[in-house]
Amino acid sequence: MGQDSCLTLRLRFIYRMSDPYVVSLAFPSGSPDLPPVVWELSRELLWEGIRRPAGLGSVRIWPPCCRCGGGQLRILLKEAGETALLEVPFSKLYVWLVSDSFGLVSMGTESGLIDWDAVVRRLRNDR
Template sequence: MSTHHMLQGDGSAAESGTTELELNGHIVMSDDICVRLPLRFIYRMSDPYVVTLEFPSESPDRPPVVWELSRELLWEGIQRPAGPGNVRIWPPRSRLGGGQLSILLKGAGDSALLEIPFPTMSTWLVSESLTLVPLGTESRLIDWDAVLQRLRSGW
């Protein structure tokens, strides 16, 4: 497990506006089988409501599989079960020993259950992404005139 930051300038995530977390999680195949899987979570100030989750595709020739998660949903999910839709997140039953954060991703006919180290994710979310952009202040980073212009032009 390691935390990796995209760094620019003097080396601060705040300067680059991006922070990344690379870690090894598991995809749950059955009650008895979990497969280790490298994962990368990316938070960008340029898209302040989103945490991007990347995991490798089955073929090295193909780009990674990407899911966009609501940062607010991820925040809620480290505290209590959250997510009524295609993404559901829940913390470990007991945080005393650390445990695993569970993320259920549902697609068209398929689903994947990921388990990731809870302490690593919660620390990164709080000390990195929420330091870059505190919850509730995301809208200040949106260029609403540009959004409105795109809507008027039909995207």
């Protein structure tokens, strides 16, 4: 049986035009010699989760609950029997998503940045 614990971590949200559908969450590894642990999720899922409960399976997102004192967006991550529940300041995440993400690539225009020929070549080589 696992042990529950609560930690305060510096979590970085990263968006790159080279992977326009993805938002990366970078967690410190706990050691200065190791790179951060990165979890990738859909930018569209994150946007949906800001407005209403969203996600299935290994990633679920809930917007702030006004009845619970609301300023935190909650993100549940599950993998290999382990679970992490993140509480992220809603207003900071919202501003970042709108300015740093949608400011670079508007929702619905992501496919224009994909090199589809390269995707097809990669798929053919993976067989």
